[in-house]
Amino acid sequence: MYCEDGKVFVEKEDQCMSCKNFKKGVACPLLQALGLGMVTLEGIMYVTNCGFYAENRRHLKLIDQKHEKNN
Numbered sequence: 001m002y003c004e005d006g007k008v009f010v011e012k013e014d015q016c017m018s019c020k021n022f023k024k025g026v027a028c029p030l031l032q033a034l035g036l037g038m039v040t041l042e043g044i045m046y047v048t049n050c051g052f053y054a055e056n057r058r059h060l061k062l063i064d065q066k067h068e069k070n071n
């Protein structure tokens with residue numbers, strides 16, 4: 001994660017990529033604080049053990065193609 005021109009950039013190494021709060025944006029207290037300028041970030045920081053982390057789970061169902069073709 002790093003900041004540039006007032007924007008926050010999250011990288012694939014950051015835990016945020018699979019975090020529910022990152023998907024919602026404003027639900028992340030750290031991103032919110034960085035975005036509002038309440039916290040500054042010098043250089044690059046990798047988020048690996050965030051106390052606010054909430055796993056973003058996908059809820060996909062596999063469709064039985066044989067069953068679909070017969071209908």
Ligand code: SF4
Nearest residue numbers: 016019022028050052
């Ligand atoms: S809550 Fe933590 S892990 Fe989730 S997006 Fe924010 S900083 Fe990243």
